[in-house]
Amino acid sequence: xxxxxxxxxxxxxxxxxxxxxxxxxxxxxxxxxxxxxxxxxxxxxxxxxxxxxxxxxxxxxxxxxxxxxxxxxxxxxxxxxxxxxxxxxxxxxxxxxxxxxxxxxxxxxxxxxxxxxxxxxxxxxxxxxxxxxxxxxxxxxxxxxxxxxxxxxxxxxxxxxxxxxxxxxxxxxxxxxxxxxxxxxxxxxxxxxxxxxxxxxxxxxxxxxxxxxxxxxxxxxxxxxxxxxxxxxxxxxxxxxxxxxxxxxxxxxxxxxxxxxxxxxxxxxxxxxxxxxxxxxxxxxxxxxxxxxxxxxxxxxxxxxxxxxxxxxxxxxxxxxxxxxxxxxxxxxxxxxxxxxxxxxxxxxxxxxxxxxxxxx
Numbered sequence: 001x002x003x004x005x006x007x008x009x010x011x012x013x014x015x016x017x018x019x020x021x022x023x024x025x026x027x028x029x030x031x032x033x034x035x036x037x038x039x040x041x042x043x044x045x046x047x048x049x050x051x052x053x054x055x056x057x058x059x060x061x062x063x064x065x066x067x068x069x070x071x072x073x074x075x076x077x078x079x080x081x082x083x084x085x086x087x088x089x090x091x092x093x094x095x096x097x098x099x100x101x102x103x104x105x106x107x108x109x110x111x112x113x114x115x116x117x118x119x120x121x122x123x124x125x126x127x128x129x130x131x132x133x134x135x136x137x138x139x140x141x142x143x144x145x146x147x148x149x150x151x152x153x154x155x156x157x158x159x160x161x162x163x164x165x166x167x168x169x170x171x172x173x174x175x176x177x178x179x180x181x182x183x184x185x186x187x188x189x190x191x192x193x194x195x196x197x198x199x200x201x202x203x204x205x206x207x208x209x210x211x212x213x214x215x216x217x218x219x220x221x222x223x224x225x226x227x228x229x230x231x232x233x234x235x236x237x238x239x240x241x242x243x244x245x246x247x248x249x250x251x252x253x254x255x256x257x258x259x260x261x262x263x264x265x266x267x268x269x270x271x272x273x274x275x276x277x278x279x280x281x282x283x284x285x286x287x288x289x290x291x292x293x294x295x296x297x298x299x300x301x302x303x304x305x306x307x308x309x310x311x312x313x314x315x316x317x318x319x320x321x322x323x324x325x326x327x328x329x330x331x332x333x334x335x336x337x338x339x340x341x342x343x344x345x346x347x348x349x350x351x352x353x354x355x356x357x358x359x360x361x
Contacts, residue, residue, distance in 0.1 A: 065091070158349070166337060184257055
């Protein structure tokens with residue numbers, strides 16, 4: 001909470017998604033606050049928000065132009081620009097690098113900073129990164145990978161413990177819903193349904209998959225339609241209509257959350273992971289080194305190598321045959337959420353950087 005001596009600030013809040021719609025969903029209790037990256041709690045730290053007016057323009061150049069125009073013509077005073085990602089902000093960031101935009105830019109960086117194979121692109125990228133004053137990262141691994149690039153400046157890079165809105169999930173848990181599912185998969189991005197289905201086809205464990213039948217303009221994975229599914233596998237297509245509250249309720253009805261993904265250089269599955277932690281559920285997930293922590297080493301669940309059908313089968317059977325250990329895994333996951341990975345800790349860390357505290361010299 002802010003103290004009586006805390007100086008008031010204003011942050012221009014930019015989100016790549018429809019922030020007005022998301023904010024309303026959060027106020028209505030339909031969505032957890034962590035999907036807004038700490039913004040809902042910043043006023044408690046004396047940081048008021050100026051909301052960016054979201055655009056439905058999706059082509060990259062048009063989005064950059066519309067975003068730049070709305071930011072540059074904003075008549076409300078603010079001190080810093082806080083963004084959940086830099087997509088659409090590119091022109092503003094270049095203006096900042098050229099000292100033509102005067103406000104600090106603080107942005108989440110979801111992937112490692114990498115060197116470009118093109119000399120010209122690398123020159124342009126180095127100028128671009130001069131325009132970002134501070135960057136938030138989800139894990140030490142992403143920071144370490146980024147530091148291999150000459151563009152990365154460690155004094156501008158900050159690890160933030162992004163975690164769940166515990167109050168949101170506690171309200172769901174208070175409903176005391178009966179367990180309907182054994183294993184549940186609710187994510188959509190880069191999910192390896194081929195490996196997941198092949199593994200569960202070799203067990204008698206019930207698997208419920210909640211997924212979109214499209215992702216943007218293309219189907220991300222045809223495994224659920226092309227691989228024969230045994231009677232223990234149930235697929236629920238949502239068409240994008242299930243809101244976060246409803247998906248969270250479905251997850252709470254399960255005994256274990258599974259996150260089976262393809263290899264990637266960023267934290268695919270993190271949203272599902274922090275939700276499972278908040279609900280106190282054990283987790284089986286692909287061994288993604290970019291995650292903030294190792295699920296298995298922390299005792300929260302089991303990790304499996306990418307594409308390892310046999311490994312997934314063993315993990316599922318282990319959870320099935322060790323219910324008390326699985327319960328303890330879930331309890332450890334919840335403790336980690338309470339002690340380190342939650343929206344309040346995340347907002348505290350963000351507020352410190354926005355205010356210029358805790359910066360590396």
